[in-house]
Amino acid sequence: MVDVVRVMEALAEQGVTVLFKADAERMRDGVRPWTFVANGAPFHDDLLVRTDAASVEACLKICLPQLRDRGLVIPE
Incomplete structure (x- = not known):
């Protein structure tokens, strides 16, 4: 499970x-x-990365790869 607070920080x-x-x-x-x-x-x-989804996990599954592709470092 992804730690949402850690990702946001x-x-x-x-x-x-x-x-x-x-x-x-x-x-x-x-x-x-x-x-x-x-x-x-x-x-x-x-x-600008944005999505609407059915769950927090679905949002992260869509958005985190886009952010990583743009060179941002995101904890696992």
Whole structure:
């Protein structure tokens, strides 16, 4: 299991702002209630990674490889 707090702290230390959100309305509707957003401004101006998914794990599975591909170091 991925330590979400550790991942967020590691990204923040590299100048990336990270947001995880659980949307109550979408959760009630059963429609991808989790949102992950990583924004690099002002340190990584071109960085924006975002997804909506059914679970925290699904968000991370989609977004972490994209962040690693952009050269960010993310703990396992």
